[in-house]
Structures are given as structure tokens and as C-alpha cells.
Amino acid sequence: MAIVKRPGKFARAAGRCFAISLAINTENLSKIYSRDATGRPVGLIDLSLEVEEGQIFGLLGPNGSGKTTTLKLLLGLVFPTSGSGQIFGYPLGSNATKERIGFLPEGPYFYEHLNGIELLSFYGTLFGMGGSRLEARIEELLHLVGMWDRRFIRVRDYSRGMRQRIGAAQAMINDPDLLFLDELTSGLDPIGAMEMHELIMQLRDRGKTIFLCSHLLKDMEPLCDRVVILDRGEMCQSGAVEDLLRVENQCRLLLSNSSEELHQKLQASAQRTEVVGSHFEAYFTDQSAALAAAQEASAAGAVIEELGPHHRTLEEVFIEAVGGEK
Ligand SMILES: Nc1ncnc2c1ncn2[C@@H]1O[C@H](COP(=O)(O)OP(=O)(O)OP(=O)(O)O)[C@@H](O)[C@H]1O
Ligand SMILES: [Mg+2]
Known part of the structure; x- marks a missing residue:
């Protein structure tokens, strides 16, 4: 009987080394x-x-x-x-x-x-x-x-x-x-x-x-x-889903009932903003800036629909990987 060398690799967690068995591996x-x-x-x-x-x-x-x-x-x-x-x-x-x-x-x-x-x-x-x-x-x-x-x-x-x-x-x-x-x-x-x-x-x-x-x-x-x-036919992205979706240090504020005047104010402090239908989205790299923006929006009569860490979707990951060609 032929001896098969199981493909595997090692991972490190909590300071210890673990062997991981591979079910599938391909090379080029x-x-x-x-x-x-x-x-x-x-x-x-x-x-x-x-x-x-x-x-x-x-x-x-x-x-x-x-x-x-x-x-x-x-x-x-x-x-x-x-x-x-x-x-x-x-x-x-x-x-x-x-x-x-x-x-x-x-x-x-x-x-x-x-x-x-x-x-x-x-x-x-x-x-x-x-x-x-x-x-x-x-x-x-x-x-x-x-x-x-x-x-x-x-x-x-x-x-x-x-x-x-x-x-x-x-x-x-x-x-x-x-x-x-x-x-x-x-x-x-x-x-x-x-x-x-x-x-x-x-x-x-x-x-x-x-x-x-x-x-x-x-x-x-x-x-x-x-x-x-x-x-x-070509790999454009790969990895653990959790890692692909995570966006480091991004906070998202989603507003409804917000005025054009408020949009202009938030555009100055946000990393980027977007109007999606009747909603206004603002992304911040700094959590305290997001919080200050939410307070300002609330004082201006806007409704805060969401405020929290931003996660991408796999569709966004894909579009980003192909450079918006799709
Ligand atoms: N037997 C074949 N002969 C010639 N071209 C083929 C053959 N099978 C697939 N292709 C081509 O290879 C490419 C990849 O096809 P494939 O069926 O692997 O795609 P897919 O990702 O499974 O698509 P779908 O989501 O539609 O199932 C396509 O351009 C297809 O036209
Ligand atoms: Mg198919």
C-alpha cells in the first residue's frame, strides 16, 4: 500500500502550535x-x-x-x-x-x-x-x-x-x-x-x-x-470571511430626515458620505467624531437610524477587488 503524506500546515494560537489537516490543496x-x-x-x-x-x-x-x-x-x-x-x-x-x-x-x-x-x-x-x-x-x-x-x-x-x-x-x-x-x-x-x-x-x-x-x-x-x-477564471479575493468583511476603524452613521445644510456640515468631518435614497450615510475613522456628528444631527432634527462599526459585504469586497469593473 502506498504511503500518503497528508498535506497540512501549522497554526499558532495562544502561544501553542497546532497541526491543521488540509482536505483540499491546489497549486496553479x-x-x-x-x-x-x-x-x-x-x-x-x-x-x-x-x-x-x-x-x-x-x-x-x-x-x-x-x-x-x-x-x-x-x-x-x-x-x-x-x-x-x-x-x-x-x-x-x-x-x-x-x-x-x-x-x-x-x-x-x-x-x-x-x-x-x-x-x-x-x-x-x-x-x-x-x-x-x-x-x-x-x-x-x-x-x-x-x-x-x-x-x-x-x-x-x-x-x-x-x-x-x-x-x-x-x-x-x-x-x-x-x-x-x-x-x-x-x-x-x-x-x-x-x-x-x-x-x-x-x-x-x-x-x-x-x-x-x-x-x-x-x-x-x-x-x-x-x-x-x-x-x-482568476482568483480576485480570498481569506476568512470575518477578515474580508472587517474594515479597521470605521464607524457608520445612517440618518433619515436630514437637511442639505446638515449634509454639508457632516461632509467636512466625515471620511466619506453617501446619499442612499432618502437616507444619508457618513463614515468616520474616529469614533468620537462619529459620536459628535450623531449629536449634531440629532440636534438638527435628523433621525439616527444606525450608529456603529462598519462591516463590508462580500459583494462590496468583490466589487473592490475587480476595481468597480462589474
Ligand atoms: N466544456 C467547456 N468547453 C468550453 N468552454 C467551457 C466549458 N465549460 C465551461 N466553459 C467556459 O469556461 C468558463 C467558466 O465556466 P464555469 O461553468 O466553470 O463557470 P461558473 O462559474 O460555474 O458559472 P455559473 O455561475 O454560470 O455556473 C465560461 O466562460 C464557460 O463558457
Ligand atoms: Mg457553475
Whole structure:
């Protein structure tokens, strides 16, 4: 048996050194399908990333930015043009990792004549499962994805949301350590999307690693521990969500019912200001300046809607990274 050296790195916390295991790592991974009219490569370009075990990792970016291509490369479904990667220490596409992986593709296709139980039973047998163990797993998963009451409906009669739910159950049939989910909440109503997000957090709490692809930056923001944002095949931002959203020393004052005269006064003391609809926003680097501005606004009859530390959104992080090209 080949000896696999597990990829890992060390982190320091509270003066102690910890070993961190990596579920995924890639080095300059590229898949070039073609070139556009300007000669720019189309696909995925030089992606180097690390996904730690036990994290919810988001691969984000607009349509066509290379998310599904990355996923296909990681799963060994397409071959890289250049670069390399590993999953649990094995080269991409290695059979040794397949039992530990679950995958929900974008717009999954299932045999239309099967019902929920038959479909999960089919995928379970592909993993060598059977008997009462498989039956119990199917029942557990159907409850988990909210399909138990609809278990006898055939796939041909499913709504889009039902397909996503059964797809998520299919991806979990083998109780994988690493779950790849491409646009998980596509077709789900808001409650369904929230249920799926809760499920993902539960899986993380059980030590699973979740790799999500999505163009919905807003939805991914509260869910992901770390993200990589792609733009036209290239990484444009990466890091812990908490770090990306933090803006050092910024205080935001949001006002309504404020006069033009007050706006002019605040513009002098604020770092920047903005009129958003009927509201006026002012940002300060100094907390006491923000407080003084709030007092001045209140005395002038304006309504203080919000006053506190400013956090960016992932959408703002993305727009900043691409230099406002979007
Ligand atoms: N098989 C293929 N042959 C040629 N070009 C492809 C192929 N698959 C993807 N592409 C191109 O590669 C780029 C990245 O596509 P990809 O599907 O990875 O994007 P994505 O980020 O998943 O987009 P979406 O959010 O729409 O799912 C796009 O420009 C796409 O047209
Ligand atoms: Mg895609």
C-alpha cells in the first residue's frame, strides 16, 4: 500500500502550535478551454487554494467565472491544462478518495422513473451499501432534506426544489467527509434555502468539510468560514470571511430626515458620505467624531437610524477587488 503524506500546515494560537489537516490543496491549477476575442484564456487560471478540514469553504463568483470548472477539476471529471492538486493527500481523481466524497452537480440529472427511496437506494448500492443499514440511511436522509412525506413521488413529477433536495440526499448517502455542492440552493424557496444552510452547518459541526460553489455572495456570507472569489477564471479575493468583511476603524452613521445644510456640515468631518435614497450615510475613522456628528444631527432634527462599526459585504469586497469593473 502506498504511503500518503497528508498535506497540512501549522497554526499558532495562544502561544501553542497546532497541526491543521488540509482536505483540499491546489497549486496553479488551470483549465484553459479556449481564448476570447482579446486573447484572454477562458476557463480557470492558476488557482492555488487550501481548504482546511472541518470548514465550510465557498468558491464564489459571477456566472462563467470558473466555479464549476474548478469543481470538475477537483473531482477528476476534467483534466487540468497545467498545475496540480490533492484531496486528502491524494492526487486529483484518485480512486482512494472517492468513498469519502459526496457531490451535488449543478442541475443534477436523475432517472425519471425512480421515486425518492428507489433513487437513494440506487446510489447507495453504488457505494456497496445494502440491507437494513441502507434502509435506515435512506430514511434518515429523506427526513433530513424534507422529502420523507414525498418519498413515493417519481422524479419526473419533482419540482426544481425537490430535485435539489433529493440531490443533496444523494450526495450524502455515503456519509462523506468532504461534500462538494454546486449551487445548492438553486431552485429552492427561501425556507428551503435556509433549511439547507442549517443542514450544512450541522454537517460542519459533525466535522465534515463542505465545498460550496455559488454566485450568491450575499447568501454565502453568513455561511462560509473561508472563501475564494473568482472573476473571469482568476482568483480576485480570498481569506476568512470575518477578515474580508472587517474594515479597521470605521464607524457608520445612517440618518433619515436630514437637511442639505446638515449634509454639508457632516461632509467636512466625515471620511466619506453617501446619499442612499432618502437616507444619508457618513463614515468616520474616529469614533468620537462619529459620536459628535450623531449629536449634531440629532440636534438638527435628523433621525439616527444606525450608529456603529462598519462591516463590508462580500459583494462590496468583490466589487473592490475587480476595481468597480462589474
Ligand atoms: N466544456 C467547456 N468547453 C468550453 N468552454 C467551457 C466549458 N465549460 C465551461 N466553459 C467556459 O469556461 C468558463 C467558466 O465556466 P464555469 O461553468 O466553470 O463557470 P461558473 O462559474 O460555474 O458559472 P455559473 O455561475 O454560470 O455556473 C465560461 O466562460 C464557460 O463558457
Ligand atoms: Mg457553475
